[in-house]
Amino acid sequence: MTRSWTLPMLLVGCGALVATMLVVRGLPGVAVPLLVVFVLLAGLHSPLAFPRSIGAEEAQDRSAVDGRPVVYWRAGCKYCLRLRIRLGRNARRMYWVDIWHDPAGAAVVRAANGGDETVPTVVAAGQPHVNLDPEWVRAQLSS
Known part of the structure; x- marks a missing residue:
């Protein structure tokens, strides 16, 4: 923490x-x-500045039910901040996992990025995506 x-x-x-x-x-x-x-x-x-973080397992379970993307992030990351600001109110419709507070979330990010903890990593429809354009993420929320 x-x-x-x-x-x-x-x-x-x-x-x-x-x-x-x-x-x-x-x-x-x-x-x-x-x-x-x-x-x-x-x-x-x-x-x-970010929506309340939840655990990786809880985020994955919720995402499986309603299809919302999961964002893996960490405090101080300028790319995470850019994503958060550009998403505006839509950011609250996603599940946010702080990898510095959740070792399981950090493990998901490392598995998706070849051992690196590159954030933001967004998992949409079960597929991990790294450092995305916020407009693409917003489109995932509307679909």
Whole structure:
């Protein structure tokens, strides 16, 4: 669990340090917006920006019932973030598995990618796909 929060906490810590230095130098008007930017970046790179993760087995079971794709992701991955943002509200219609919290999910990703933990890996109709165009994923949701 701590791995997924390392980058966000680092961003907040660096932002606080830089903001403190700017306030000490007499530039609070610059420090506050800069700190807000760092906090927003931390939020985007945290697990909070993604729908609630479930276990790989549960996601596979649910997907088998209703046909929705399963997305294997990890916090801090810019491609996962891009997919999440581009999907918008449609992202909540998919099952998300954080491979840093679920060893079974990490094993599925390694099996699909020749031993690599390349994310986002989307499993649609039982077939794994890696680093997809978000429009293709959105089309899978509508079919």
